[in-house]
Amino acid sequence: MNKLLQLLSTNSTFSTAELSAMLGEPEDYIKAQIKEYEMQGVIKGYQAVVDWEDIDDSYVEAMIELKVSPKRETGFDDMAQMCMAFDEVESVYLMAGVYDFLLIVKGESMQDIAMFVAKKLSTIDGVISTGTHFILRRYKDRGMNLFDPDKQADERSLIL
């Protein structure tokens, strides 16, 4: 795997000087590479991984399964775009398996999300059925352990 991208994907706050040291490449080269990845859209952005549950009680996320009937000309793309247009929808994935789309939807309460699904999603032309799964707790997210931050503590003993 590309080491520069790997490093940035685990921590995008490394300076180019640090990246240059770690990868053994000149800093200018690192800068140019990052710029190129940004231009090509390989790097889409830099976001903090936030544990919202810690600071915001009124925040709920759900995974919504959608079964749809694909359109003759555009396949699934039209349906995907319809879903993407809602601010409530964080992610849209086309899936292999028993349903077609998986959506990640954010809301202030379970009720809020349930209403959104009932009123907005299930009424889209072509949606056959929906299934809603609320996320109750995040144990691990994007490779990060949100469960026991104590794991961060160094348990190594002082031996020789």
Add this chain to the structure above:
Amino acid sequence: MDYSNYLNKSIQSVSPSGIRKFFDIANEMDDVISLSIGEPDFQTPWHIRDEGIHSLIKGKTWYSPNRGFSDLLKEVTRYYERRFNLTYSPSEQTLVTVGGSEAIDLALRVLVQPGDEVIIPQPSFVCYEPLAVMAGGVPVIINTKNEDNFRLKADDLRAAITPKTKLLVLPFPNNPTGAIMERHDLEEIAKVVKEHDLLVLSDEIYSELTYGGRNHVSIASVDGMYERTVVINGFSKSYAMTGWRLGYALGPAPIIGQMTKLHQYGIMSAPTTAQYAAIEALKHGDRDVKRMRDEYDMRRRLVVDGFNDMGLSCFEPLGAFYVFPCIKSTGLGSEEFCTRLIMEKHVAVVPGTAFGECGDGFVRVSYSYSLKHLKIALERIREFVKELKDENNG
């Protein structure tokens, strides 16, 4: 009661490890950021732990054979063949021990006769000198030098040899310097060893942690050295398995045979659960080794670059997970540097003197820590060095 009259005199004369002192200070303080620990920060890869757990579920809770399980002995010899091109008999030339440390102790005890001289290059791990003394030997220290990248030089070896010399301890890749020995270095050493009919104890515990495209070379693979070398290795550093306490020795059958006898009486056998886990490590752990090595390598570059940048010159270490920057430019000795660093900036590193007197002017910095941790520590050391500079100029 005066116990000193009862206690063994030679054990009482052995001084405690100099690394400990700073650990103790660090333990007393909050907010200490440590770069002093000499073991992997990684947990043992899951599939390896799982095999250990599985063996317990199946009720495999008995002693293993004294030498170790035959499957493990076979995997160890396969591994040495595949990685270092050395062939050993699993049943006669291999012994599984409680960590590499036990194997070092056993080898010294079976090889050293009272009065034999044991050559130990320093800076090096703290155990060789006391264990050589306990075996009845006389340690003869060779100081490796910064300008040689802390490699052992044949001329220095030759100069240390007397008619009483029996054994050379070869601790590479080296803790604390991070130095390695390449084939051409070893060939020079081998010439001297053969010329003077010596044996070698090659501690290769860091053999999987070499960088810059240099694979570890065992001196046993140098022409004429196979029959003169006891190789020590283990699972602690390569597979992040320190707590499992598992190592091994490979060497000529008569030497391993005597070591096995001693092991049998003193230890019986190495931990059973650990052995099951280790079989899995050797069979399916190559990818983990590479992943951890790559991660160490990035940290290594970051730390070396950081020290050089703050004006503490640091030769490029090509092995283990330590850097050994020179702190002479600060005007402080190793001990004082470390004491003030921990008091003023709450960063713990180990004085080079803990690894031999010639380590004065250097400190051992472990990069077996997350990149985030390393960045914070480097920043604090940078501040400290700058303040020292201002102090010296003011």
